[in-house]
Amino acid sequence: MQNLNGSHKPFFSFSKQGKFILLCLLPAIILVTAFIYYPLFRGVIMAFQNYTLFDMSNTDFIGLKNFKEIISTPDFKEILWNSFIWVAVSLFFQLTIGFTLALFLRKSFRGRGIYQAFVFFPWAMSGFLIGLIWRWMFNGQNGVINDLLLKVGLIDQQIPFLSDPKWAMTSVIIANIWYGVTFFAIMIMAALQSIPEELYEAADIDGANKVQQLVKITIPYIMPTLLSTILLRVIWILNFPDLIYSMTNGGPAGSTHILSTFMIEKVIYAQDYGQAGAVGVIIIGLLLMFAIFFLLVTNYRKAGDF
Structure with a gap:
């Protein structure tokens, strides 16, 4: 120039x-x-190489072979389904419970600070540590949950929560819901603090009840926060193998494997970094497609406009 x-x-x-x-x-x-x-x-x-620790002298590019082998794995369809259930069920209850807690925490009351501390405490803990705690609680022989259910008479014999494929996925999802509720509560409560009180006062004058205020004022006003939080949680939940790995290690018989734990298994046990990379690329592709679809469907840029 x-x-x-x-x-x-x-x-x-x-x-x-x-x-x-x-x-x-x-x-x-x-x-x-x-x-x-x-x-x-x-x-x-x-992901496009023959990259295994058993043969480091041969790391040639092999095209889509790793992807073909991953997709042709007998349990791959079950892993995809587990991943969907893991994300969808966890997200629904985390959002519902977190939103409810945030509404309660919005108003001042005696002991509010202590209550907030208990609600926010799980988010300060390691996911792997939380998994170990819930693993002990769901223990089939001396777990706290079995003991409580026996004492209240809901069951007459101990349930092998983590060793029975019928219960294992439900157990890890319950632990994940408990862990993720805090994030929604924090984010939504912060958004609720930004809503002007004048809007609720005007709604009271117009005769709007609490449900109408929630639908017409609260939810539309915090919609951008809700959408961004949901998108982030979908990405984090799918990429959050800590709980499953520390509670069930993907078992029993692979019944709790999701894509991220399947990728870890390929690294630790199969020592096949090529196939692990292929699983990682599949995860990135799925999340990218979901993010684009989610932002288009929700019309994110116009969210929250009255």
Whole structure:
């Protein structure tokens, strides 16, 4: 590029302030690139390679062979179905219960701070640790849940929650619901605080009851928060193998495997990084398609407009 004096000016130029900002951001850029983007890029490449620890001398590109082998796995359809149930059921109850808790926490009452602490506490804990706690609670011989059910007379013999395929998936979903309710409660309660009280006062004057206020004021006003939170939770739940892995390790007989735990199994037990990368690419593809569909259907940009 040439200026009026005929001298050349670089296409990209930074002021002193711009250079300082770039210098401040440089450590974050390096860390994000090294620990997020490079592993992601490398994993996508591995998905098309014969990359196993049993034969590191042969890492040739094999096209779509890893994807074909993953899809042709006998349990792949069940894994896809488990993944759908894991996300859909967990999301529904997390949203419903979290929304209800946020509505209760919006109003001031005695002991509100203590109540909030108990509600928000699970989010501060490790998912793997929570899985170990629920694994003990669902223990088929000396678990707390079996003991309570026996004492209240709802069952007459202990239930093998984590060793019976009929109960295992339900058990891990219950644990995941308990863990994820907090996130919805925090996000929705923050959004509720931004609603002007004048809207509710005007609605009271017009004779609107609580249900009408909820439908006509509360939900439309916090709709952008609801949509973004739902989208984030779908992504996180599908990529959250901690609970399942610590509670059932994908068992019994693979009945609690979802895509993310299936990917971990390919790394740890099969030591096949190529197939694990293929599962990762499948997860990325499914989430990308869902995100596009979700944003189009919900008309996200216009959400919350009155």
